[in-house]
Amino acid sequence: MCPALAYAKPLGSVEISDARLRLPLPRHPSTLGFMTLRSSEDMRLVGVKTAAAKAVSFQRMTREDSELRVEPADAIDLPAGRFVALAIGPGQHHLLLKSINTELRVGSMVRMVATVRRVRDGIKQLVRFKARVESPRGYRASEDNDADH
Secondary structure, three states, rough: HHHHHHHHHOOEEEEEEEEEOOOOOOOOOOOOEEEEEEEEOOOEEEEEEEOOOOEEEHHHHHEEEOOOEEEEEOOOOEEOEEEEEEEOOOOEEEEEEEOOOOOOOOOEEEEEEEEEOOOOOOOOEEEEEEEEEEEEOOOHHHHHHHHEE
């Protein structure tokens, strides 16, 4: 842990709610994550870690004409007092968990840690939270077998 994190005075509060991960599809080593954040002062979400995946990154979905694109993002702004939802859709950010190294099951809770940085002075803070694993919408186990045909 960085000494600045260990001895810094607590920053404004950052609330994380409705944190969830999609159950990875069979034989897929990655999945998506979503949540809602609210900060009491201007902050930036600059990182997320979990023991369940080798890496977690931010992505932003954009629309160019009729084509949807997913682009990497370095951080996510958390304006004071506003709810920021990580979701799927044009203009939205979400998490990408890569190289999942544990079996995730629907209903299980995954421990995660978010790193936020205060905009005015760059001081960082860790926020611990849990994300619930959910089934992807419209996915049924039998569909996986059909995809191989």
